[in-house]
Amino acid sequence: MSDPQQTQTEGNEETFISHLVELRDRIMRAGIAVIVVFLGLVYWAPDIFKLLARPLMMNLPKDGKLIVTDVTGSFFVPMKVTMMVAFVIALPIVLYQIWAFVAPGLYQHEKKLVVPLVGSSYILFLCGMAFAYFVVFPTIFRVMAHYNAPLGAAMNTDIDNYLSFVLTMFIAFGVTFEVPIVVVLLVRMGILTVKKLRQIRPYVVVGAFVVSAVVTPPDVFSQLILAVPLIVLYEAGIIAARLIVGKQKEVADEEEHAPS
Template sequence: MSDDNQVSDEGNETFISHLIELRDRIIRAGASVIVIFFGLVYWAPDIFRLLSRPLTRNLPAGGKMIVTDVTGSFFVPMKVTMMVAFVIALPFVLYQAWAFIAPGLYKHEKKLVMPLVVSSYVLFLLGMVFAYFLVFPTIFHFMAHYNAPLGAQMNTDIDNYVSFVLTMFLAFGVTFEVPVVLVVLVRMGFVSIAKLKQMRPYAVVGAFIVAAVVTPPDMLSMMMLAVPLCLLYEFGIIAARLWAKNRPAEDADEADEAEESAS
C-alpha cells in the first residue's frame, strides 16, 4: 500500500513539475514578445506607415487614410507593432515549445522537429512577404480604379485596413505551410505519396476554392493565391519523397531506441 502511495506521489510531483516548466516557458515566450515590443514602440508610427505603403501608393488623387475612432490613431500603430514583435520573437517562442516537448521525443523525432519548425517559420514569412509585395499592391490598385467609375472616393479607415491586412497575412502565411503539412501527413502514415499524386486534381480545385473565399472578389487576386497553392502542393510532394528516401534509416533508429528503452 505504501508503494502505491509512493508511486502516486511521484506521479503528482512529475505532473506539477511539468506544469511549472510549462508556465516558465510561456512566461519566457511572452516576455520575449513584450521586450521586443517595447524596443520597437518608439518607431510605431513608422512601422504603421511601412505597413500602409501598399495602399497609400495606390490611392487616387485626393484619397487618404482616415481615423473614425477617437483612440484609433494611437492603438492601431500599437497593434501593428505588437504583431511585428510577435513575428520577430516567433523563433524563440517556437524554441520554448520545442524545448518543452523535446524530452518526450525519440532521437529521430528530434531531428525531424527542428527542420519542420524552421521551415514552417520561413514559409510563413514568405507568405507574408508575397502578400505585402505582390498581392496588396495588385488588390489596392484594382480597387482604387474600380471605385473611380462609381464616383466614390477611396478613404480607408486605418483600423479596418489593419484588420484586412492581418487577415491576409494570416491567410497567406498559413496557406504557405502546405509543404510542411504534406510532409507531416506522410511521416505519420496518414497518406502515401502515391495518394497525394492521385489527389492532385482535388487539390487544385481546393486551392481555387480557398483563394475565392480568402481573397477579394476579383479574378487576379484569386489567381495570385491559387497558383502558389498549387505549386506549394507540388513542392510538398517533392519534399515528402525526399524524406521517404531517408525513412529506412529513421525506422532503424526508432527500433534501436525502442530496444534500448525496453532493456
C-alpha cells in the same frame, strides 16, 4: 508502512505540478521576449504602421486616404501593428521555449525531425507574409481602386479595418506557404502516400480556388494570386516528399542488407 499506490499517486501529482511550473516559466520567458522586442520598437510605431500601409497608399487615387473612425484608433492601431512585428521577430525564441518544454518527452529521431521542421516552417511563413506584402497587396489595392473609380466615390479606408484586412492576408498566405511542410509530414507519418497525393490533385486544385474565393476579395486576379501559389506549393510538397521517402527507403535498404 507506506502504501505503494499512494506513493505512486503523490509522485504523479508532483510530476504534474512540476510540469505546470515549467510551462508557466516557459510562457513567461516567451512573453518577456515579445515585450522586450516590442519596447525596443514602440518608439517607431507610427513609422512601422506607415510601412505597413505603404502598399495601399501607393495605389490610392489622389483623393483617397486613410481615416480614423475611432477616437483611440490613431494610438492603438500602430501599437497593434508594432506588437505583431515584435511577435514575428521574437517567434524563434517563442518556438525555442515550446521546443524546450516538449523535447524531454520526444524520442531521439523525433528531436532530429522537429528542429528542421520548425525552422523551415518559420522561414516559409515569413516568405508567405513577404509575398502578401510585395505582390498581393499592391495587386489587390490597384484592382480595388480601378473598380472604385467609375463609382466616383472617395476611397477612404479606416486604419482599423485596414489592419484587420492585412492580418487576414498575412495569416492566409503564411499558412498557404506551409503546405509543403504539411504534405511532407503526411507522407512521413504514413497517413498518405505520394501516389495518393497525386491522385487527389484535382480536388486540391478545386479546394485552392474555393479557399481563395473565401479569403480574398471577389475578383479573378485576387483569387488567382492565392490559388496559384497554393497549387504550386502543393506540387513542391509532393516533390519534397518523394525525395524524402526515396532517401528513407535507401537508408532502410542499407540497414537491411548491412552485415550483423
